[in-house]
Amino acid sequence: MKKLIVKIEKLDHFGRGIARINNIPIFIENCLVNEEVEIFITKEKKNFMEGKVIKYIKKSPLRVESLCPYYDSCGGCDLLHLSYDEQLKYKENKVKEIIKKFCGLNCVKDIVGSKQFNYRNKITLQVNNNIGYFKKKSNDIIAIDKCLLVDNRINKIIHDLKHLDIRNVNKIVIRVTSFESMVVFYGNVNLNFDLNVDTIIVNNKVIKGNGYIKEDINGFKFVISSTSFFQVNNIGMINIYDKVLEYVDGGNVLDLYCGTGTIGIYVSKKSNKVLGIELNKEAISDALINKKINDINNIDFISGDVGSVLSQNNFKADIIIVDPPRAGLDNKSINNIIKINPKKIIYVSCDPVTLARDLNLLKDKYEVVEITPFDMFGNTYHVECVSLLSLKS
Numbered sequence: 001m002k003k004l005i006v007k008i009e010k011l012d013h014f015g016r017g018i019a020r021i022n023n024i025p026i027f028i029e030n031c032l033v034n035e036e037v038e039i040f041i042t043k044e045k046k047n048f049m050e051g052k053v054i055k056y057i058k059k060s061p062l063r064v065e066s067l068c069p070y071y072d073s074c075g076g077c078d079l080l081h082l083s084y085d086e087q088l089k090y091k092e093n094k095v096k097e098i099i100k101k102f103c104g105l106n107c108v109k110d111i112v113g114s115k116q117f118n119y120r121n122k123i124t125l126q127v128n129n130n131i132g133y134f135k136k137k138s139n140d141i142i143a144i145d146k147c148l149l150v151d152n153r154i155n156k157i158i159h160d161l162k163h164l165d166i167r168n169v170n171k172i173v174i175r176v177t178s179f180e181s182m183v184v185f186y187g188n189v190n191l192n193f194d195l196n197v198d199t200i201i202v203n204n205k206v207i208k209g210n211g212y213i214k215e216d217i218n219g220f221k222f223v224i225s226s227t228s229f230f231q232v233n234n235i236g237m238i239n240i241y242d243k244v245l246e247y248v249d250g251g252n253v254l255d256l257y258c259g260t261g262t263i264g265i266y267v268s269k270k271s272n273k274v275l276g277i278e279l280n281k282e283a284i285s286d287a288l289i290n291k292k293i294n295d296i297n298n299i300d301f302i303s304g305d306v307g308s309v310l311s312q313n314n315f316k317a318d319i320i321i322v323d324p325p326r327a328g329l330d331n332k333s334i335n336n337i338i339k340i341n342p343k344k345i346i347y348v349s350c351d352p353v354t355l356a357r358d359l360n361l362l363k364d365k366y367e368v369v370e371i372t373p374f375d376m377f378g379n380t381y382h383v384e385c386v387s388l389l390s391l392k393s
């Protein structure tokens with residue numbers, strides 16, 4: 001086993017420390033800048049290596065003790081060894097660095113923080129003999145009794161599940177809102193027990209409750225079905241939606257990748273008309289219910305792939321809001337957005353690298369006015385951004 005002593009130069013975009021030997025970078029988890037560590041090499045390639053810490057020779061004053069007993073092996077968190085304030089600084093600098101490097105822009109604002117622990121309203125648990133999370137870079141499961149990131153009602157449900165016979169279950173999704181809870185079991189399941197939750201679903205079949213749960217976000221009501229996307233951190237979601245709302249100033253709005261219609265409904269009072277487009281049919285059914293229960297008359301929804309729906313129609317819009325998955329926008333969608341020629345584009349992104357790529361494709365025609373990073377996923381390397389783009393005159 002090859003052992004080395006190295007000094008950490010900086011953190012990479014995945015929260016790993018970077019050290020160098022003969023100018024070859026070594027990526028090492030659970031390390032901070034200026035720390036000296038003894039490591040062994042776990043992977044050796046021509047252009048990079050990966051290492052694991054054996055011993056901390058000099059620790060950073062920024063290091064905090066991780067409160068999670070599973071941190072070393074669980075694949076969930078990356079930054080539990082850094083205080084929350086320092087995590088926010090890291091995320092803000094990361095966005096600044098990416099946007100400067102790939103777009104040559106200096107328009108990134110201060111990050112808006114959220115909550116470090118107990119913020120998640122949803123988790124996916126893997127099941128074999130144990131209930132838990134995947135280990136880092138593995139399909140092995142690490143059994144957990146509770147998780148520091150999730151709402152404590154989810155931890156209570158995990159505790160209850162541990163006492164039940166779930167032998168043929170492969171995967172369990174737990175979701176909670178301010179009022180309700182839902183558990184979805186996947187696998188060859190024959191449920192012979194009840195659970196103290198509002199809705200139980202087995203694969204696609206509703207066993208208990210309505211098959212959806214309800215949430216209230218700043219006075220708007222939302223129903224959420226089991227396969228519909230819903231932001232996992234309510235505080236982070238409201239921070240992001242408020243920023244989007246700040247940029248909406250009337251006119252016709254396209255809400256692309258609209259999920260259950262949350263953003264479109266949130267901004268509908270400041271808009272003339274809103275049209276939401278979303279691939280997931282179940283999310284669109286939820287969006288139509290959400291329109292009705294909020295008594296909103298100036299919003300409609302279409303189910304389909306954003307690029308295709310835009311190609312097949314001749315929409316006019318003053319503002320286009322996009323909130324795509326991590327992969328960002330595809331070329332068809334970008335070309336269609338450019339063709340529609342809105343005055344503003346509001347880009348909600350969950351990956352600054354694909355955001356930078358897409359901004360480069362839009363920036364001939366649009367000025368990138370400002371980008372605000374938001375923390376939604378404390379203790380992980382992930383960071384969200386809301387960008388405002390304005391049509392050049």
Ligand SMILES: C[S@@+](CC[C@H](N)C(=O)[O-])C[C@H]1O[C@@H](n2cnc3c(N)ncnc32)[C@H](O)[C@@H]1O
Pocket residue numbers: 228229230231257258259260261262263277278279280283304305306307323324325350
């Ligand atoms: C990050 S979520 C945003 C949802 C919503 N804006 C919200 O805040 O809850 C991205 C959404 O895009 C949808 N989606 C993914 N690919 C799509 C595509 N090609 N066309 C339309 N919607 C898509 C997903 O189903 C998901 O609901």
